[in-house]
Amino acid sequence: MYDNAVLPPVRVVSCWLVSDLRDQIREKIRGAGLRCTPGRVAVYEALLHATQPLTHRDLVAHMTAVGVDQATVYRNLVDLAEVGLLRRSDLGDHTWRFEVPRADDPEGGHPHFVCVECGDIQCLSGVELNVPRARSLPRALRKKDVELQIRGLCDNCL
Numbered sequence: 001m002y003d004n005a006v007l008p009p010v011r012v013v014s015c016w017l018v019s020d021l022r023d024q025i026r027e028k029i030r031g032a033g034l035r036c037t038p039g040r041v042a043v044y045e046a047l048l049h050a051t052q053p054l055t056h057r058d059l060v061a062h063m064t065a066v067g068v069d070q071a072t073v074y075r076n077l078v079d080l081a082e083v084g085l086l087r088r089s090d091l092g093d094h095t096w097r098f099e100v101p102r103a104d105d106p107e108g109g110h111p112h113f114v115c116v117e118c119g120d121i122q123c124l125s126g127v128e129l130n131v132p133r134a135r136s137l138p139r140a141l142r143k144k145d146v147e148l149q150i151r152g153l154c155d156n157c158l
């Protein structure tokens with residue numbers, strides 16, 4: 001039910017733009033203290049173009065076509081998440097999903113809308129949870145160290 005995450009079609013951009021983007025990615029990865037391997041750049045680039053958070057399996061389907069194997073994809077996802085270049089979320093099905101954090105994300109990342117019928121996931125950029133100061137709240141919630149998801153029917157299933 002959660003298998004329908006797709007990567008958008010490859011965009012037609014000039015070679016100059018593509019290499020410019022790769023340079024920026026390499027700089028980001030190096031800046032985070034990681035080595036710049038082709039697999040790592042490819043994983044990050046694929047997620048940069050994705051319109052929703054993707055699982056390891058979603059990415060493997062895409063990456064094996066460009067010669068990056070399953071174990072390498074996994075290791076790179078973990079490494080990139082550890083240094084904060086990727087955000088990792090569990091949206092209720094005990095599967096990690098990865099995405100590139102956005103510049104306008106609130107502290108703790110943006111929430112997600114999950115369709116209870118088809119499993120489609122939408123990033124709710126710009127939506128923020130405001131937590132009132134109250135002693136009785138769990139510490140994780142006060143620190144906004146929580147995963148926020150809203151469940152309902154997506155436009156297609158409504």
Ligand SMILES: [Zn+2]
Pocket residue numbers: 115116117118119120153154155156157
């Ligand atoms: Zn739906």
Ligand SMILES: [Zn+2]
Pocket residue numbers: 052053099110111112122123124
């Ligand atoms: Zn998202």
